[in-house]
Amino acid sequence: EIQLVESGGHLVQPGGSLRLSCAASGFTFNTYAMNWVRQAPGKGLEWVSSVSASGATTYYGDSVKGRFTISRDNSKNTLFLQMDSLAAEDTSVYYCAKAITMIPRDFYYMEVWGKGTTVTVSS
Amino acid sequence: SSELTQDPAVSVALGQTVTITCQGDTLRNYYVGWYQQKPGQAPVLVIYGKNKRPSGIPDRFSGSNSGNTASLTITRAQAEDEADYYCNSRDSSGGHVVFGGGTKLTVL
Numbered sequence: 001e002i003q004l005v006e007s008g009g010h011l012v013q014p015g016g017s018l019r020l021s022c023a024a025s026g027f028t029f030n031t032y033a034m035n036w037v038r039q040a041p042g043k044g045l046e047w048v049s050s051v052s053a054s055g056a057t058t059y060y061g062d063s064v065k066g067r068f069t070i071s072r073d074n075s076k077n078t079l080f081l082q083m084d085s086l087a088a089e090d091t092s093v094y095y096c097a098k099a100i101t102m103i104p105r106d107f108y109y110m111e112v113w114g115k116g117t118t119v120t121v122s123s
Numbered sequence: 124s125s126e127l128t129q130d131p132a133v134s135v136a137l138g139q140t141v142t143i144t145c146q147g148d149t150l151r152n153y154y155v156g157w158y159q160q161k162p163g164q165a166p167v168l169v170i171y172g173k174n175k176r177p178s179g180i181p182d183r184f185s186g187s188n189s190g191n192t193a194s195l196t197i198t199r200a201q202a203e204d205e206a207d208y209y210c211n212s213r214d215s216s217g218g219h220v221v222f223g224g225g226t227k228l229t230v231l
Contacts, residue, residue, distance in 0.1 A: 047220040109156045113165035
C-alpha cells in the first residue's frame with residue numbers, strides 16, 4: 001500500500017522557520033515527482049512546490065518562491081519542505097502528494113496524498 | 124501564472140448527471156487533473172489527462188476538453204459524490220501548477 005505521512009507542522013511565530021517532512025512507502029520513491037499543496041482554513045487548494053524524481057528540477061508558487069525550499073532524500077524515501085520567513089498567510093494544512101505517472105511532464109497529476117500536517121503562524 | 128475558473132457551487136438530483144467545468148487559457152495547451160475532496164479529508168484524484176481514471180475510481184466519472192474548457196461529468200450521481208471538486212493544470216509557462224477555486228457539489 002502506498003503511504004505518505006507528513007510531519008513537522010506546528011505553531012510558529014511570524015518570521016520563523018519550519019521544516020516539513022513527508023515519509024513515503026509502498027512505491028519506488030526515486031522514480032516519481034512529488035508535490036506540496038496547502039489549504040488554508042475554509043479555503044481551496046493552493047499548489048506550493050514540486051520536485052522531479054531525481055531532485056534536480058524544482059518549481060515554486062509565486063507566494064513562496066524565495067522563502068520555501070523543496071528537496072528530497074531518495075535514499076531515505078523522504079520529501080522535505082524548508083519554510084523560512086513565515087507569515088500569517090502561510091497558515092494552512094500542508095499536504096504532500098505523489099505524481100501518478102513517471103512521465104516528468106505529468107508531475108502535477110497528484111494520485112496519492114498524505115493526511116496533511118498543520119502549520120499555524122501566529123504570535 | 125494563469126488562472127483556472129470554476130463555478131462555486133453546483134447541485135444535482137440523486138441519480139442524475141452533472142457537469143462541472145474549469146476554464147482557463149492554459150487548458151488549450153495542458154490537460155487537467157480533477158480532484159474530489161470531502162470534509163476533513165485529503166483530496167482524491169478522480170480524472171487526469173485525456174479522460175483517464177485512476178484505479179478504483181468508478182466509471183461514472185469522466186472528463187472532456189474543448190478549447191479553454193475542461194469538464195468533469197458525473198453520471199448517476201450518488202449521495203457519496205457530494206464533495207468539493209478542484210481542477211488543476213500547469214500554467215502557460217509550464218513552470219507553475221494552478222488549481223481552480225473549487226466547486227461545491229450538492230446531491231439533492
